[in-house]
Amino acid sequence: MITIKEIAKLANVSPGTVDRVIHNRDGVSEKTADRIKVILKEHNFKVNRIAQSLAMKKKYTIAVLLPHYDEEDSFWKAPLEGIEKAKEEVRSFGVVVETFSFDQKNSSSYIKSFEQLLKTKPQGVVLVPTFKQETRRLTNILLQENIPFVFLNIALSGYGNLSFIGQDSFKSGYLSGKLMQLCLNEGDDILTIHSRSNLSNFNNISQRTKGFDCYFKENGLKNTNHYIEIEDFWDTKKVKVSIEMALKSIPKIRGIFVPNSRSYIIADHINDYRDKVPFLIGFDLTEHNAQALVDDRITFLISQKPFQQGYRAINSLSKFLLYSTPPATEILSSIEIVTKENIPDYRQKEHAIFL
Amino acid sequence: MITIKEIAKLANVSPGTVDRVIHNRDGVSEKTADRIKVILKEHNFKVNRIAQSLAMKKKYTIAVLLPHYDEEDSFWKAPLEGIEKAKEEVRSFGVVVETFSFDQKNSSSYIKSFEQLLKTKPQGVVLVPTFKQETRRLTNILLQENIPFVFLNIALSGYGNLSFIGQDSFKSGYLSGKLMQLCLNEGDDILTIHSRSNLSNFNNISQRTKGFDCYFKENGLKNTNHYIEIEDFWDTKKVKVSIEMALKSIPKIRGIFVPNSRSYIIADHINDYRDKVPFLIGFDLTEHNAQALVDDRITFLISQKPFQQGYRAINSLSKFLLYSTPPATEILSSIEIVTKENIPDYRQKEHAIFL
């Protein structure tokens, strides 16, 4: 690997001048610039990124705002871990990551945490835009202050975000439809179970449902899909009653579709109906769900690689700040089909990365 | 982030001494060492990896030996791309990657390329151990010369390799069994198609077959699995004749299992039998296979993330050389289920990484 110093010697100039040419800074005569460019190309010069980082000694702060996780719904644990991992890696490059969390069910905690976040004077922001209206207010502030921001996991459009990092929820629903169909026979019915209390993740969930239905429609399939909505998945008794009512009144149901991350709760309640309803498709590889999968109480889980999503949000924003390379408008994580047989080995910590 | 210089000031010593303590080099009195350690801990000091790399200015060469790919079997393209990607990233850290390829069907080309490889005086080697006996010879040389090496994609044990980067083939076969079962009804039969010409990848393929059979055995399923072996997948006529013979003589066959990366060839030949044999499970997301999947001629492909495998081989070996952190003995890539509906978007180039 040829260095700037060596190029400089070959061109009979100083390293500073070579640097100016490499970065198209002005203040170099066209003549010398051209001469240097030729030599650069000739020797296939590439800047040494780590020396560059060290010399630039710029400090950036990226602030992250995401829902906190709890026992009932630990979905947000994985993205946070991805963020922590990335945080470690970008540290040496002078990027500091500050994380703030809020309550998914409480929009004012969203606003409040955002205000805290602003105090860190971030040069970039990662946002899980849970509440539409409030997000409009927040992003307007960011736009005004000229702080670039990306959306994580929830795709809202028209807010001026640099990028969206997440999954294509419609497609993942569509895929679930396919898997369900492979399991079912022609005359079988399906039960889709919604949760009322999940309004904050409304976007993803409604897209999944649409995708699911679309699969059956597009392929001219005749399985009927019945919907029930449960007020609160955490209210064990009500859940049980609702499900039993549905299953008893519609005996043709052989598959259940739960378009949110709490299919394990449903799985708990249909143990008595296993023979009649052998198939259950849910979303997200949380610990509870994984356990239900391993225990054969869930057939398929669709995962969206939340660890990677968190990692990539930090990663792409860091690249943008450090090297001005804008990320793709959409960074879509792959739609993973997880079964008991290919569930990832968690002893092997995720480690896609360098450093 | 606190720096060595600052620590030194706090401890009233020179940066050199702090450095010695950080890396447990001797030549520091216990007293000062202890004092410095306290301060280090107190301030949660972490070395700046990039400054470290720059200062160490060590140069390492990693040499890679893998099969080249061709039109018939482009499997090895993806690992190579992963390697190239990693190569770019480790460059700034002073690691140079040299790639050598050989003909999978020709063991002497394996030896020859290895000899070329040795000339680069590598400090680490990535090997796809295609031929057992020859591999014994080569690895003995590496062991003698004290050059650490990892196996990529093919798991041989007892050769003294630092790590294996690849997939659990048995498990992936087992998973295929599950998927096949979900597609089939009770009385249906299965046809497994082997390729004689694929001896060099024998290990992975036989493990897949074993896993597949094991699924049916373990779950007490009664679907019969019939085997045929085709001399050469490339001989179109013979392939067609063999398959037709099997399908005609065993009308109960409803699913086909192809435990190698050329299921697309089989898919080409059963178009006339689609209604009778709707399900085909194959391996590896090569371009041809992907096309067959999109065209509904393959039901499931099991992918092993070959890009990542290549990337991680370089990545983990680099970490070992740079920081002496030994990789896990087995770095297993996830077993991906790919269908028409979740086939990755190739416009989005893979980019798990930083820099």
Add this chain to the structure above:
DNA sequence: CTGAAAGCGCTTACAG
């Protein structure tokens, strides 16, 4: 046992 100095490859004021 310890420190001062030079250097890794680049960037950035500053001086001319």
Add this chain to the structure above:
DNA sequence: CTGAAAGCGCTTACAG
């Protein structure tokens, strides 16, 4: 328009 010098955070001979 160009160069010389200092510095990023660390490591490494070398001197004492």
